[in-house]
């Protein structure tokens with residue numbers, strides 16, 4: 001198979017929907033061998049079937065990215081099948097959409113565990129084979145809100161700020177081993193997660209209009225546009241890029 005990721009083994013978490021799914025499709029088109037992880041088993045199987053029909057080599061692992069034993073089991077199964085991990089894109093995440101007084105400890109834990117702990121557990125799992133191979137690319141997912149702030153999303157903003165700091169820590173620690181670690185920083189991207197957050201607003205249409213207007217480019221982003229940036233960071237085209245936050249935010253943070 002030809003392509004910018006020809007023969008590379010790529011693990012994508014949160015692959016059943018949105019940005020993770022768009023990235024799986026993009027990576028497959030570039031010749032990657034894919035291990036897709038999500039807690040939505042039916043969504044994973046649907047995606048894997050269409051990728052397989054198009055000729056891609058695909059493994060699926062369904063479960064929670066925030067459970068240590070599950071992540072280790074998935075990692076071992078992926079290594080048994082493919083023999084290594086070249087790329088990790090850790091996209092599993094969600095937001096709760098509440099301010100601190102309205103956030104129960106259980107809701108706080110759920111958001112921190114998926115977005116931050118899940119990024120840590122999967123990075124740690126992928127680092128073992130990457131360190132042996134002395135090469136690899138890890139891409140985490142931050143958010144424009146981690147830099148700009150935002151209302152009524154306390155746990156999510158805290159988690160995404162943590163993801164950005166985790167990315168920088170990993171980038172510095174593992175650069176000497178030939179491993180690059182970066183983050184994409186999406187703006188509001190039109191995915192099921194964003195649609196759920198609009199639906200939670202008192203006036204969903206007004207919330208969407210405010211979000212569109214907040215981007216200097218005057219629209220929401222598409223998951224495929226984030227996937228393109230992830231592909232760059234995963235590929236050899238980004239060979240001197242590590243510790244970077246690559247904004248795909250329609251100008252949100254510039255304005």
Ligand SMILES: NC(=O)c1ccc[n+]([C@@H]2O[C@H](COP(=O)([O-])OP(=O)(O)OC[C@H]3O[C@@H](n4cnc5c(N)ncnc54)[C@H](O)[C@@H]3O)[C@@H](O)[C@H]2O)c1
Pocket residue numbers: 013014015016017018019020037038039040043063064065066090091092093094095114115118141142143144185186187188189190191192193194
């Ligand atoms: N859509 C946006 O506007 C936006 C903006 C900034 C950042 N992000 C981030 O991008 C990433 C992808 O978001 P999306 O918009 O594509 O969302 P999405 O809801 O469309 O997809 C997220 C996927 O993650 C999976 N998932 C969630 N929790 C999981 C868990 N604990 N274990 C395993 N799988 C789990 C879901 O089942 C789903 O398939 C997230 O990290 C999100 O925070 C999204």
